[in-house]
Amino acid sequence: MDFGKSLKQTFRKIAGLSVVDRKAVETIVKDLQRVLLQADVDVEMVAELSEKIKKKILGAKPPAGLTLKEYFVKMLYDEMVGFLGARKGEVAxxxxxxxxxxxxxxxxxxxxxxxxxxxxxxxxxxxxVACDTHRAAAQAQLKQVGRKVGVNVYVKGRKPEDIAKNALRDAKEEVLIFDSAGRDALDKELARELKNLGKVIKPDEVLLVIPADIGQTARKQAEEFNKLVGITGIVVTKLDGTARGGGALAAASVSGATVKFIGTGEKPEDMESYDPKRFVSRMIGYGDLQGLLEKAKSAGIEPDEDKAKRLLEGKFTMVDFQEQIGSMQKMGSLSKVMDMIPGVSGMKIPKGLLDVQEDKMKKWKYIIDSMTPKERETPEIIKAGRVKRIARGSGTSESAVRELLKYYKQMQKVMKLTKGGKGFRRGPLAKLAKHFGLSGI
Ligand SMILES: Nc1nc2c(ncn2[C@@H]2O[C@H](COP(=O)(O)OP(=O)(O)O)[C@@H](O)[C@H]2O)c(=O)[nH]1
Ligand SMILES: [Mg+2]
Structure with missing residues (x-):
């Protein structure tokens, strides 16, 4: 099974714990060890991380507003981010x-x-710039690659240094990317060739390209290349085709080099700048867990067990809706909030539902304020006569009231969907979502 899937299961196991005691922590740590070793992470690194996690969670006092379990999730998330990359890979x-x-x-x-x-x-x-003259078809391959993405390829010259020199003289483009020759191992010949080429190019970035399937060997390779020719960063390729990606990323990180790009497929667009936070979030499917935790805090949303329970039972009234509008206004746009909610980020939500404008939300608040308590509990009773009254009372229009009612109905539909949705109502993630009082969105 791939690294991301197994790691996600470990996180789910934490969310599903009934108590966070020594035994539970041991079980989770064992599970994590298995996941990491399968991803070819170095044994010593695994042992070190295990001890660190145990120390951090056993006897820990969770920060205000978080249960011990939530703290466990967040702590493990932070540890994994640090483990898979000390820094975000930025290329100017x-x-x-x-x-x-x-x-x-x-x-x-x-x-x-x-x-x-x-x-x-x-x-x-x-x-x-095609500086690989070692392999016969290398320049032709680069030309083809260049055609595919619609960028110029410079090939003039016989020796790698000459090709580089000519390109430096002729090229008008802002960024020059120099391809070079490889070997089966970093031998003297390759080291000398790369050094000479580097003297001519004087590169701003020297990126070592490493395939993810070499797992923990990535560390040795990064250290060797760095010692012999110097590197400014790493590109980890082929993350799509291997379970060892976690091992390669962790190894690259301990080598001291920064992973700047990751390749996730064979197509030209399958490359992204590497952000360990985003990488881990996406893998465990939490959306931006970190962001949600921080945002929920700064917005001062307190867990509301009663409300959450009602919502999870599918009892979603205009009163809940009114509160949600308030939360949304505090936290920013609805789509931003949705992206960050576990279980929801991957769900198909009608697009229009996410594009509610700020001023519209304000208007809706006035409209709901103008309803009677009974109307708020059972909005189905709001027919033409009541619509007129509410419109007048709120200083809006009848069409605005109708629009709100329509939106509310759609929301209810989504609620029904989430009710049956995995990992949201009953799933282990439900609790975490509950914490934010956002379970009903
Ligand atoms: N699946 C997958 N294949 C890749 C990726 N990057 C490169 N490859 C494949 O790996 C093989 C070797 O790539 P190439 O660029 O020729 O390696 P080079 O010898 O270092 O120049 C080719 O078949 C590529 O299509 C990636 O991110 N994912
Ligand atoms: Mg090549």
Missing amino acids: LKPQKVMLIGLFGSGKTTSAGKIGKWFKTRGVNPAL
Whole structure:
């Protein structure tokens, strides 16, 4: 099973714990160890992390507003983020020279095209330079890659240094990405070739390309390359095709180098700048858990067990809706909030539901204020006569009242969907969602 799926299950197990005692923590840590070892993470690193997690959770006093279990989830999330990358991999969007190095088949040529596309879609004009003269078809391959993503490829010259020199002289593009030759291992010959090429290029970035399937060996490779030729960062490719991606990322992180890009497929668009937070969030399917925890805090939303229970039972009234509107206003746009809620982020929600404007929400608040308590509890009784009265009382229009009622009905439908949805009503994530009083959205 792949790393992301197994890790997600471990998080679900935490959310499903009835008590967080020593035994429960031991079980979770064992589970995590199995997941990490399967991903080819170094044994010592696994042992170290296990001890750290145990120490942090046993006898811990959770911060205000979080239960011990929620704290456990958040702590493990933070630890995983740190484990899979000390830093976010930022590559500046500015004119620069990027040199790609690495062994045979690691994905240099493919990555050159992908990184070119990455710059291009961000408005910085790139070109590729074909400095691999070692393999016969290498230049033709790069040309093809360049055609695919619609960027120039410079090939003039016989030796790698000459090709680089010519490109540096001729190219008008803002970013130059230099492809280079690999070998089966980092031998003297390759080291010398890369050093010479580096002297000519004077690159701003030297990115070592490493395939994820080499797992923990990534550390040794990164250290060796760094010692012999110097690197500014790592590109981890082929994360899509292996269960060992976690091991490779963790190993790259301890080598001291920053992973700047990750390759997640063979297509030109399958490359992204690496953000460990986003990577872990996406893997465990929590949306941006961190962001939600922080936002919920700053918005001062207190857990409301009663309300949450009612919502989870599918009793969703205008009163709940009114409260939700209040929460939404505090937390920003509804779509932002939705993205961050466990169990909801992956759900199909009618698009219109998310595009409610601020001023509309305000209007709706006035409208609900103008309803009688009975109307709020059973909005179905609001027919033409009541619509007129409410419109007048709230200083809005009848069409605004009708629109709100329609929206409310749609919301109820979504509620019914979430009721049956996995991991939301009954699932282990429900509790966490409850904490935010947002379970009904
Ligand atoms: N699935 C997958 N395949 C990749 C990825 N990156 C590169 N490849 C494949 O790996 C093989 C070697 O890539 P190439 O760029 O020629 O490696 P190079 O020798 O370092 O230049 C090719 O078949 C690529 O299509 C990736 O992120 N995912
Ligand atoms: Mg190549």
